[in-house]
Amino acid sequence: MLAVDRRAVNTHVQWSGVRERVIAVKEAEHRARGRGPSRYPTFEPVLTPAEIAEVEAQFGVALPDEYRTFLAEVGAGGPGPALELTSLRRIDGKWGWVWEDDEDYPWLLDPSGPFVETEDWADQQIATLRAAGYEPTTRDEDDDYLDDYRKVFGDAGDGVWHLERGRGAIHISDNGCRMTGWLIVVGPHRGELRDRDCAVNPPFEPYVDANGNRHTFRSWYLEWLEQRERATR
Template sequence: MDTQAGWSGVRERVIAVVEARRRAHGWGPPPHAVFEPVLTAAEIAEVEAQYGVELPGEYRTFLAEVGAGGPGPEFELTSLRRVDGTWGWVWEDGDPLLLDPSGPFVETEDWADQQLATLRAAGYEPTTRDEDDDYLNDYREVFGDAEDRVWHEERDRGAILISDNGCGMTSWLIIVGPHRGELRDRNVGTNPPYIPFVDGHGKRHNFHTWYLEWLGRRERDIRASEDGGPGPQ
């Protein structure tokens, strides 16, 4: 992983992209700053102490050099904020989302085994996997109204929602486990697998490469529109 990746000039490039998009759509000045303020070293240390983890280096330097929230794949990043004394990730001023650092993020191919262990610990022997190749229906049988909470607590453990991309599509940054620093794509509207974000060569993205790929795509859209192509989306 490129844990020492720098962000020189990225903040300015993103602001230019946002301004170009506003001009293309005829929008007025933005109602708020493009980026949230950067975090100090002391604030980042406070976040890490609260959760007992070290943030992936690419994301850590982004917080310190670019901002604690702002534009990003595909709409906006969740914002890391201290709310009532607790650090969490906020989307559209909702309640802070907290990281569960108690265990590693469970990859899709290992998820059914994790469910199996949880169900057996609750005294239930699962029957067969359902159409999504896991035991979601058994979770509903065992945990009833609490199923959704139990399922999500286990499924999202070790990762944070880093961006909500609309229409149920979400991006997750892994904080704990062997794939720490990688990104996963998931449609939370249904029950599909978490899929690694990869570049054009099939290499898995870290936060730095993932963010810069999005920024480069937006800049190419703007150049194309200036050459007579469709405007930036």
């Protein structure tokens, strides 16, 4: 049985016309470059209510409503801010988020705890190491205790570190030049997005609009679409 707090789910969000607008933008961009229509679909297929319920049951969470309705009304992957959204696919019977069709390494949401903001990250790492019976001898905020993780967890240390750093969030987009976008699913900032470089110890920075307000999935996506529409005009 899926145990989620439905009070955290917003009212239904409509994406009316968005799929068609994105397709029109992509077609206009192709024409501007002197190219014919693409042979490939712009979006991944939408997901059925049963498939979305299967995703939520697998991970034991309710997806933010703006994203779950996007999956149902627009697509499970496709064009998006910077480059593209990751694609939510069922692979060998399990769901995961895939970038550039690399189905060997899908992102699997870890809902075991809330997403940890950058300013709290070092303390979280100390707590993890202590829980494993290891006491760090120095505070290593520059490298986020990665060497300590390797001592404690051996060959799995890098993987444990990276999975814990993305806990409670979905790798929602790859933005080029080692930049990534993340959608928070668990914790007090559920539904917000974060931007992150893939260096060893980068901060997660909130995506904000022109007024400094933090973006949700819908405002982030529509801002990008409106910018592309203006550019094509």
